[in-house]
Amino acid sequence: MKGLRKITPYTPGAQPNHPEMIKLNTNENPYPPSPKVAEALRSFNVEQLKRYSSIDNHSLKKALGAKHNLSPDHFLIGNGSDEVLAFCFLAFFNSTDPLLFPDITYGFYKVWADLFKIPFKELPLNNDFKIDSADYIQLNGGIIIANPNAPTGLFKPLSEIESLLKENSEVIVIVDEAYIDFAERSAISLLNDYPNLIIIRTFSKSNSLAGLRVGYAIGNPEHIKIAESIKSSFNPYSVDMLAEALAIAAVEDGNYYQEISKKICKTRDWFSENITTFGFSTLVSKTNFVLLTHPDLNCEDLYHYLETQDVFVRYFSKIERLKNYLRISIGTQEEMEDVYQLLRDYVTNNHY
Amino acid sequence: MKGLRKITPYTPGAQPNHPEMIKLNTNENPYPPSPKVAEALRSFNVEQLKRYSSIDNHSLKKALGAKHNLSPDHFLIGNGSDEVLAFCFLAFFNSTDPLLFPDITYGFYKVWADLFKIPFKELPLNNDFKIDSADYIQLNGGIIIANPNAPTGLFKPLSEIESLLKENSEVIVIVDEAYIDFAERSAISLLNDYPNLIIIRTFSKSNSLAGLRVGYAIGNPEHIKIAESIKSSFNPYSVDMLAEALAIAAVEDGNYYQEISKKICKTRDWFSENITTFGFSTLVSKTNFVLLTHPDLNCEDLYHYLETQDVFVRYFSKIERLKNYLRISIGTQEEMEDVYQLLRDYVTNNHY
Numbered sequence: 001m002k003g004l005r006k007i008t009p010y011t012p013g014a015q016p017n018h019p020e021m022i023k024l025n026t027n028e029n030p031y032p033p034s035p036k037v038a039e040a041l042r043s044f045n046v047e048q049l050k051r052y053s054s055i056d057n058h059s060l061k062k063a064l065g066a067k068h069n070l071s072p073d074h075f076l077i078g079n080g081s082d083e084v085l086a087f088c089f090l091a092f093f094n095s096t097d098p099l100l101f102p103d104i105t106y107g108f109y110k111v112w113a114d115l116f117k118i119p120f121k122e123l124p125l126n127n128d129f130k131i132d133s134a135d136y137i138q139l140n141g142g143i144i145i146a147n148p149n150a151p152t153g154l155f156k157p158l159s160e161i162e163s164l165l166k167e168n169s170e171v172i173v174i175v176d177e178a179y180i181d182f183a184e185r186s187a188i189s190l191l192n193d194y195p196n197l198i199i200i201r202t203f204s205k206s207n208s209l210a211g212l213r214v215g216y217a218i219g220n221p222e223h224i225k226i227a228e229s230i231k232s233s234f235n236p237y238s239v240d241m242l243a244e245a246l247a248i249a250a251v252e253d254g255n256y257y258q259e260i261s262k263k264i265c266k267t268r269d270w271f272s273e274n275i276t277t278f279g280f281s282t283l284v285s286k287t288n289f290v291l292l293t294h295p296d297l298n299c300e301d302l303y304h305y306l307e308t309q310d311v312f313v314r315y316f317s318k319i320e321r322l323k324n325y326l327r328i329s330i331g332t333q334e335e336m337e338d339v340y341q342l343l344r345d346y347v348t349n350n351h352y
Numbered sequence: 353m354k355g356l357r358k359i360t361p362y363t364p365g366a367q368p369n370h371p372e373m374i375k376l377n378t379n380e381n382p383y384p385p386s387p388k389v390a391e392a393l394r395s396f397n398v399e400q401l402k403r404y405s406s407i408d409n410h411s412l413k414k415a416l417g418a419k420h421n422l423s424p425d426h427f428l429i430g431n432g433s434d435e436v437l438a439f440c441f442l443a444f445f446n447s448t449d450p451l452l453f454p455d456i457t458y459g460f461y462k463v464w465a466d467l468f469k470i471p472f473k474e475l476p477l478n479n480d481f482k483i484d485s486a487d488y489i490q491l492n493g494g495i496i497i498a499n500p501n502a503p504t505g506l507f508k509p510l511s512e513i514e515s516l517l518k519e520n521s522e523v524i525v526i527v528d529e530a531y532i533d534f535a536e537r538s539a540i541s542l543l544n545d546y547p548n549l550i551i552i553r554t555f556s557k558s559n560s561l562a563g564l565r566v567g568y569a570i571g572n573p574e575h576i577k578i579a580e581s582i583k584s585s586f587n588p589y590s591v592d593m594l595a596e597a598l599a600i601a602a603v604e605d606g607n608y609y610q611e612i613s614k615k616i617c618k619t620r621d622w623f624s625e626n627i628t629t630f631g632f633s634t635l636v637s638k639t640n641f642v643l644l645t646h647p648d649l650n651c652e653d654l655y656h657y658l659e660t661q662d663v664f665v666r667y668f669s670k671i672e673r674l675k676n677y678l679r680i681s682i683g684t685q686e687e688m689e690d691v692y693q694l695l696r697d698y699v700t701n702n703h704y
Contacts, residue, residue: 001523001524001548002447002449002494002522003444003445003446003447003449003493003494003523003524004443004446004524004575004578005442005443005444005446005578005581005582007578007581007582007585008581015404015406015407023403026404028402028404030402031402032398032399032402033398033399033401033402037398037401038398041393041396041398042394046385046390046393047384047385048563049385049389049560049562049564049598050380050382050383050384050385050560050561050562050563051375051562051563052367052378052380052556052562052563053562053563053564053565054367055367079565079587079590079592080587080589080590082586082587082588082589083586083587086586086587091356091357092355092356092357093355094355094356094357097355111585115442115582115585115586141354141355142355170353170354171353171354172353172355172356196353204404208401208402209401209402210401210403210404210405210589211400211401211402211403211404211592211593211594212401212405212593212594213589213590213591213592223356226356226357226359229357229360230357230359230467233359233463233464233466233467234434234438234467235431235432235434235438236434237432237434237562237565238432238435238590239565240431240563240564240592240594241563241564242563242564242592242594242595243592243594246401
């Protein structure tokens with residue numbers, strides 16, 4: 001057979017589904033979507049579905065514009081930030097010079113580069129697992145970093161993002177802010193001064209809508225238009241009617257989401273601090289997960305032990321420098337207290 | 353700025369939205385989705401949305417497998433048939449020999465070929481607007497045809513599809529069956545004998561779910577796996593939880609959908625026949641639209657006239673051979689009686 005593509009796909013984390021499990025392996029939000037989202041679902045008239053969904057998602061762009069104080073043409077809406085990122089790779093990374101990104105980051109960047117045959121270089125994080133801006137001063141066809149980064153959880157100060165943008169003014173620099181609501185300042189404030197900046201956001205994490213599939217890019221309208229052309233050439237209606245209606249309801253209930261994000265951050269900081277008493281340490285997370293390690297334990301064993309206790313976390317067997325780390329999403333305070341007890345028990349009773 | 357993609361996107365039909373309009377321009381279904389779909393929406397627990405949607409859509413594949421009497425691994429599910437087609441283009445059309453498709457067909461085939469830099473040849477329909485199988489016996493890297501074809505509405509007998517498959521056994525032949533539920537026999541019966549066959553289906557037309565974005569491919573499991581790898585490398589969760597739940601409910605209410613498809617076909621045949629009394633003629637449609645023309649009228653003028661009457665149909669200004677044709681989606685019997693009156697009035701009172 002001629003013409004078949006040979007490809008190694010991205011392998012996502014397992015999606016176990018036990019009634020009693022504590023699921024902390026894909027950075028989902030433990031809290032339900034806003035009551036206003038529930039209300040939007042209840043009041044949705046199913047008959048509308050016979051019509052095509054909006055081709056430009058103007059209503060959602062307007063709601064986002066009001067939230068971020070930008071005009072609607074600063075936004076590209078897509079089926080989750082994964083789709084938005086795929087469109088941006090196709091729109092912006094067409095140079096023969098390599099796309100640059102960290103060696104330890106969202107695993108999908110490499111997969112899109114492979115899929116679209118984009119030349120790329122993975123730049124090692126430094127010894128503290130940080131992105132060293134100096135590394136990104138070299139010939140390149142674009143840059144993508146996640147801030148905060150995953151799975152490290154580390155946040156790069158805006159001043160460093162700004163110097164990246166300044167040093168690379170001739171290429172697009174994508175800052176993937178999937179976890180920004182658990183951190184401090186977004187790079188949005190840099191948009192006016194740096195037309196080469198594209199910011200990516202998602203409703204999957206802080207908005208508790210992973211199952212709804214909505215994400216967006218924010219950028220200079222001229223560049224957004226190019227990404228929009230890619231969307232229109234690939235799958236123009238990808239955000240379905242229900243997804244758009246519910247996402248608008250979410251945007252309009254910022255207060256609810258601020259509250260649950262605060263709760264998650266509080267639990268995260270409580271958890272990170274308290275597990276130090278029995279020898280664990282975490283990188284300083286500004287996300288809804290922590291990357292932890294222990295000097296005397298084998299984290300792969302711990303991963304399997306937790307699984308036997310119906311607690312699912314993420315172990316990156318293929319990343320050499322993370323061989324003794326686990327990434328644990330932050331659940332409810334109650335769930336994290338259970339995990340805290342399990343870890344304490346594991347250490348103090350020498351389960352290993 | 354380096355690396356920006358230059359591209360001419362697909363331009364979809366306008367989406368007018370007047371309360372009193374008769375919207376017959378995008379081949380949507382005039383009837384609401386099944387009551388079981390409404391019920392699935394009402395009973396959906398919004399809290400689930402905090403979790404990622406299914407990565408393999410196994411439940412929907414199982415439902416489709418039961419419907420079509422095939423195992424679940426014969427199916428690839430995507431965000432509308434547009435996304436499924438895009439994945440299939442990436443998966444199957446990687447030859448340096450040209451992809452073949454008709455010059456008058458779904459306009460998106462050319463757009464994907466351009467987007468993915470796939471060499472292609474558009475083969476003219478014959479004088480009767482039919483796809484001539486003999487034209488497809490030539491060096492190629494794959495074939496895609498729509499059956500029934502759009503915007504002609506013509507159905508190609510299965511025996512001709514079979515000879516296409518036989519003559520092109522070394523490449524993938526995609527048969528896009530978006531409108532098959534308004535026609536007679538699907539090519540599914542050929543799947544066992546022709547592993548090079550991929551069939552595309554959508555929930556947008558006969559299932560009244562254009563706004564929900566669900567489509568699928570049916571094929572040899574070995575080939576489906578390759579398309580699945582592309583999906584996993586692009587946007588693995590593209591079918592959201594609500595879309596999957598509602599699509600399953602639709603599959604399980606085949607009776608309802610058979611009934612409304614029958615109604616639409618009956619209205620289509622009534623309309624096609626009756627407008628001949630004042631000079632219109634249509635190609636023999638096996639879809640939910642008709643392509644009509646009139647020997648004494650300028651169809652572009654008629655298009656604009658209908659617009660002034662709040663009736664929206666499709667005019668293909670860029671396709672030379674369709675300069676005097678209009679594509680009219682079949683609405684409810686009541687709507688088509690109104691259109692019939694308008695057309696009669698237009699002709700008999702010399703509105704042109």
